[in-house]
Amino acid sequence: MSDLATTVTVIDACGRVAVPVLLLSDPGMGKSSLVRGIAAAEGVPCETVLGSIREPADVAGLPVVTDHGVTLSPPAWAQRLAEAAAGYLFLDELTTCPPAVQAAMLAVALDRVVGDLALPPAVRVVAGANPPDRAADGWEMSPPLANRFCHITFQPSVDDWLDGMTVGWSAPPASRAITADPTRAEAVKALVTGFIRHKPEHLHTFPRTAEGTGGPWPSRRVWAMLAAALANVRDNDAAARQAITFGLVGEGVCVEFLTWCERVDLPDPAAVVDDPSLVDWTDRPDRVWAVLSAVVGWAASAGTAEAWRKAWGPLLAAAEAGAPDVLAAAARPLAQCRPASARVPATVRARFAPVLAAARLSGAGAA
CATH class of the missing domain: 3.40.50.300 (P-loop containing nucleotide triphosphate hydrolases)
Known part of the structure; x- marks a missing residue:
């Protein structure tokens, strides 16, 4: 009521x-x-x-x-x-x-x-x-x-x-x-x-x-x-x-x-893109997924090549911490929302080759 x-x-x-x-x-x-x-x-x-x-x-x-x-x-x-x-x-x-x-x-x-x-x-x-x-x-x-x-x-x-x-x-x-x-x-x-x-x-x-x-x-x-x-x-x-x-x-x-929302306490995705170390990437998988999902959404809404390239930073940080299932789930939509002018960073190409191939980006030139 x-x-x-x-x-x-x-x-x-x-x-x-x-x-x-x-x-x-x-x-x-x-x-x-x-x-x-x-x-x-x-x-x-x-x-x-x-x-x-x-x-x-x-x-x-x-x-x-x-x-x-x-x-x-x-x-x-x-x-x-x-x-x-x-x-x-x-x-x-x-x-x-x-x-x-x-x-x-x-x-x-x-x-x-x-x-x-x-x-x-x-x-x-x-x-x-x-x-x-x-x-x-x-x-x-x-x-x-x-x-x-x-x-x-x-x-x-x-x-x-x-x-x-x-x-x-x-x-x-x-x-x-x-x-x-x-x-x-x-x-x-x-x-x-x-x-x-x-x-x-x-x-x-x-x-x-x-x-x-x-x-x-x-x-x-x-x-x-x-x-x-x-x-x-x-x-x-x-x-x-x-x-x-x-x-x-x-x-x-x-x-x-609502209880889960209070517990997960997501940071600002723009701040995470600027400094991926703000997040403990060894945290619970559901929280890591939510943070990466917000980053992907931020890049998609920005729609620029620069934002898209920068959004791979938190994913690479999470990859180094080790979270393969969550990482692949976040990488797929990010790969699919690539602006036409964006080039795949070399570090991303090396780490996410299978994901990029599935999104038909394996041929996109490296930045």
Whole structure:
């Protein structure tokens, strides 16, 4: 359960990277008021789509025969958002939507595609739902739809409600989210990939109960969503980090992942590239992998020949310390992201010949 300021932060952090958020609460908690208030505070429109009174074509687009074939004409609400170029799409009462409408919402929720219309990048998707047993003619959410959202339990405090009544619902708390730069984004991605290398059984865990499939659970898709969204909250914002992680991968895996993140304590990849001796390369393999993964991500995001050549330094340092399995796993993606103008350093060619051959770089000239 998140406080109102954390909920606003999660919506903002997820919205910056096109991760849709699902607000779950009892009826009458103010989910729609919050989303409309955020939109009003940002000066953008909010379009509410109530799926229980819609047909699938009202969400996925109405087939129209033209001289060039059949097109899917987007509904008016989607056209208005496209014309505004920004705003919020609020999919309300999601657990009252019949399965056919839920299926139509799959592309809308994550890809923001309505019929043949792609919504602008600045359009954010938020949904609201009551538990199925408390919704009018409630339906369990389908696993594919549930796995497209960051699930947030929404229960504003008494003080939150009093503040809203006093100052108006169009003045929500300020977001604590940040915009991640490429270095931070790659560092967080390294945390996610490092954890999965440490605990590969958590990469995809389909729930064993029907009730569980309607909530957050780990999949390849949500781990990628987590890496993107988590980069937009500060490391010391424990509430937002926990809410996003819990909302995407579920409680048990959330605890394991956040505990592992605290324990692994990754250094800045740029600092490691400048001075590989900052790292104890004889440390735990999962930590060494995470550090090298962050270095590879740093080089890939930089996209320059110089960064690519420098990124081999930590790998060579790790090789001297001895970590063959981890080393090969990090060397492969680094070899594959070589800029066209980059030449393979002679020391790298001697040490990583099999990896370079697999990446078809054995013929690239040495620097």
